[in-house]
Amino acid sequence: MKKIFFTPGPTELYPEVKNYIGQALDEHVCSINHRSNEFVEIYKFTVDNLKKLLSIPSANHVFFLSSATECMDRIIQNTVIEKSFHYVNGAFAERFYKTAVELGKKANKVETIYGEGFDFMNIEIQNDPELICITQNETSTGVAINPENIYCLKKSFPDSIIAVDIVTSSPYVNLDYDKIDCAFFSVQKGFGLPAGLGVLIINEQCMKKAFYLKSKNINIGCFHNFISLYENAVKHQTSETPNVLGIYLLGKVCEQLNKYGIDKVRNETEDKADMLYNFFEAHQHFKPFVKDIAVRSKTIINIEVGERQGEVKKMLSDEGILVGSGYGMLKDTQIRIANFPMHQLKDVKSITEILK
Amino acid sequence: MKKIFFTPGPTELYPEVKNYIGQALDEHVCSINHRSNEFVEIYKFTVDNLKKLLSIPSANHVFFLSSATECMDRIIQNTVIEKSFHYVNGAFAERFYKTAVELGKKANKVETIYGEGFDFMNIEIQNDPELICITQNETSTGVAINPENIYCLKKSFPDSIIAVDIVTSSPYVNLDYDKIDCAFFSVQKGFGLPAGLGVLIINEQCMKKAFYLKSKNINIGCFHNFISLYENAVKHQTSETPNVLGIYLLGKVCEQLNKYGIDKVRNETEDKADMLYNFFEAHQHFKPFVKDIAVRSKTIINIEVGERQGEVKKMLSDEGILVGSGYGMLKDTQIRIANFPMHQLKDVKSITEILK
Numbered sequence: 001m002k003k004i005f006f007t008p009g010p011t012e013l014y015p016e017v018k019n020y021i022g023q024a025l026d027e028h029v030c031s032i033n034h035r036s037n038e039f040v041e042i043y044k045f046t047v048d049n050l051k052k053l054l055s056i057p058s059a060n061h062v063f064f065l066s067s068a069t070e071c072m073d074r075i076i077q078n079t080v081i082e083k084s085f086h087y088v089n090g091a092f093a094e095r096f097y098k099t100a101v102e103l104g105k106k107a108n109k110v111e112t113i114y115g116e117g118f119d120f121m122n123i124e125i126q127n128d129p130e131l132i133c134i135t136q137n138e139t140s141t142g143v144a145i146n147p148e149n150i151y152c153l154k155k156s157f158p159d160s161i162i163a164v165d166i167v168t169s170s171p172y173v174n175l176d177y178d179k180i181d182c183a184f185f186s187v188q189k190g191f192g193l194p195a196g197l198g199v200l201i202i203n204e205q206c207m208k209k210a211f212y213l214k215s216k217n218i219n220i221g222c223f224h225n226f227i228s229l230y231e232n233a234v235k236h237q238t239s240e241t242p243n244v245l246g247i248y249l250l251g252k253v254c255e256q257l258n259k260y261g262i263d264k265v266r267n268e269t270e271d272k273a274d275m276l277y278n279f280f281e282a283h284q285h286f287k288p289f290v291k292d293i294a295v296r297s298k299t300i301i302n303i304e305v306g307e308r309q310g311e312v313k314k315m316l317s318d319e320g321i322l323v324g325s326g327y328g329m330l331k332d333t334q335i336r337i338a339n340f341p342m343h344q345l346k347d348v349k350s351i352t353e354i355l356k
Numbered sequence: 357m358k359k360i361f362f363t364p365g366p367t368e369l370y371p372e373v374k375n376y377i378g379q380a381l382d383e384h385v386c387s388i389n390h391r392s393n394e395f396v397e398i399y400k401f402t403v404d405n406l407k408k409l410l411s412i413p414s415a416n417h418v419f420f421l422s423s424a425t426e427c428m429d430r431i432i433q434n435t436v437i438e439k440s441f442h443y444v445n446g447a448f449a450e451r452f453y454k455t456a457v458e459l460g461k462k463a464n465k466v467e468t469i470y471g472e473g474f475d476f477m478n479i480e481i482q483n484d485p486e487l488i489c490i491t492q493n494e495t496s497t498g499v500a501i502n503p504e505n506i507y508c509l510k511k512s513f514p515d516s517i518i519a520v521d522i523v524t525s526s527p528y529v530n531l532d533y534d535k536i537d538c539a540f541f542s543v544q545k546g547f548g549l550p551a552g553l554g555v556l557i558i559n560e561q562c563m564k565k566a567f568y569l570k571s572k573n574i575n576i577g578c579f580h581n582f583i584s585l586y587e588n589a590v591k592h593q594t595s596e597t598p599n600v601l602g603i604y605l606l607g608k609v610c611e612q613l614n615k616y617g618i619d620k621v622r623n624e625t626e627d628k629a630d631m632l633y634n635f636f637e638a639h640q641h642f643k644p645f646v647k648d649i650a651v652r653s654k655t656i657i658n659i660e661v662g663e664r665q666g667e668v669k670k671m672l673s674d675e676g677i678l679v680g681s682g683y684g685m686l687k688d689t690q691i692r693i694a695n696f697p698m699h700q701l702k703d704v705k706s707i708t709e710i711l712k
Binding site: 005007009010011012013017018025028030032033034065066067068069070072073076099102103104186188193194195196197217219221222223224225239240241242243244245246324 | 359361363365366367368369373374377381384386387388389390421422423424425426428429432455458459460542544549550551552553573575577578579580581595596597598599600601602680
């Protein structure tokens with residue numbers, strides 16, 4: 001039976017990925033030298049297509065790391081001497097916070113109840129943090145933050161670096177990269193690719209901070225510090241032999257999405273999300289976890305199913321549809337349905353029909 | 357025309373890799389959850405087959421990182437408070453040394469002239485280093501160190517951690533993992549796989565040191581510190597979503613080599629190396645760079661071709677055979693021929709026939 005992964009990531013691959021891998025093998029992408037012109041061309045192709053897709057300003061830098069988890073690590077290491085501040089509304093925001101703590105920073109946080117957004121107007125950020133971290137789309141709870149709130153934050157704290165986790169919202173989320181400093185995602189979510197590649201997008205303010213830390217002899221790490229990443233990125237290369245296949249495939253998927261049209265992708269994402277939320281709003285037993293419509297994620301849809309979770313997952317998997325469990329303390333009573341660009345409306349419809 | 361990559365890595369893939377990738381896609385390896393039983397099974401399969409292949413004691417830990425470069429970084433971070441010592445005989449040993457310097461350690465080194473081995477009996481290591489780093493097979497120069505010299509080092513410095521770079525010698529090199537503390541490689545060399553996975557093998561002494569550093573509040577990094585890696589590894593998992601496909605493929609290649617027989621692989625490697633060295637020893641114009649037969653690498657074969665480098669590379673590439681240039685300051689006057697398990701004797705023979 002055909003399986004379709006509606007899991008939050010790793011998730012379903014784009015159907016075209018198999019062919020792209022075949023092309024990569026035919027073109028010896030996995031054998032070429034990572035300092036060769038062939039690699040430089042692949043690197044440029046991927047960055048150009050990604051920048052086009054997400055409207056990333058040309059002045060921003062795109063770095064390839066190994067995971068979003070590594071991105072958190074490197075951001076803290078390269079931009080914080082002492083103080084960071086974290087908006088925590090779930091397990092992944094908490095991880096960003098804990099990364100700062102483990103790296104010995106004075107990290108402060110504001111927390112919400114899981115499933116709720118933030119009351120941005122009434123949160124006071126004290127002590128002028130050097131870095132403010134915000135999980136735009138919290139994969140554990142299915143809460144999404146309106147980018148406008150993030151832009152306001154940048155306005156209020158122009159000297160702080162604003163880092164935005166878009167792991168499960170990209171490429172759907174339409175961010176204005178001129179109004180934040182740094183964003184990151186990994187490719188096994190909305191980009192429908194094999195895991196093993198994290199993408200970090202930063203502006204000049206982040207680079208300046210890294211150079212400042214370096215000048216003060218603060219440990220910013222080694223091969224993946226921003227300076228090393230930058231020095232290689234301007235040559236369209238990486239510090240180490242990277243996941244060349246991953247970079248190649250990301251370029252191909254971005255090219256494909258550019259051809260299809262990002263607006264169309266975004267509209268379709270909203271249509272599918274509406275279909276799911278409307279269905280579960282009207283459902284007798286299963287309800288959306290996030291009550292406030294304004295903060296409901298379009299890409300990670302958490303549904304409360306209570307003690308019937310096993311039954312629900314089985315009903316779906318019997319038809320070849322795999323969804324995620326809840327995360328952390330929500331593990332046994334929720335399902336999570338990912339709604340990424342490769343997920344088809346007809347298959348979303350099937351979910352509603354199976355659970356009617 | 358068919359191309360064969362005799363480059364030091366990334367290099368030729370095993371011909372079976374294409375099928376393994378096909379299997380992985382059929383089995384949804386790139387879509388499964390990295391906390392699932394399916395992933396645990398893949399992880400166990402790979403570690404079991406790797407341990408069998410390289411005779412790694414069951415008490416040792418195998419960690420999956422993103423590159424050998426990252427391995428250097430994490431080893432320094434997790435085992436050194438103050439002092440490391442480095443045997444430097446080429447660019448990659450120098451990189452290990454520089455990693456320690458960049459991470460703020462007091463790093464000492466002994467250097468040889470490129471292309472020569474070390475006079476182990478007459479090198480005095482002072483100041484009791486916490487970590488001694490040795491590049492067993494130096495990819496830039498084609499110099500290999502006899503493992504017996506490394507075991508002697510461990511005997512003389514039982515309290516120091518001995519870290520061995522086997523990036524381009526594994527799986528050929530037959531190391532006794534009970535006589536060293538730590539070794540690492542990446543998969544795009546002798547394991548003939550797409551780049552994007554580093555493998556770090558450590559013993560209990562390394563773990564104890566990491567716990568000690570942690571207890572002293574020394575920064576050992578975050579998601580990829582040894583403690584986090586260990587805590588996940590015992591559950592057959594990783595700290596972050598890893599390169600699942602890479603881990604799967606490594607297991608498949610190890611299984612294949614186990615079936616074929618590692619002794620056979622090692623004998624064939626020596627036969628092919630002998631063929632190349634004998635040919636170039638007798639050549640009128642082109643000579644092996646490493647003069648001392650005792651330290652000639654069997655897997656990375658550097659040949660001095662002087663100003664005819666372009667011509668030599670072209671003669672080979674016209675027949676579909678791609679070799680590497682020299683490295684660093686040897687870039688324009690040498691070629692490097694990799695001799696890994698996937699490289700066939702008949703193709704090695706072709707090299708000698710083309711350059712006759």
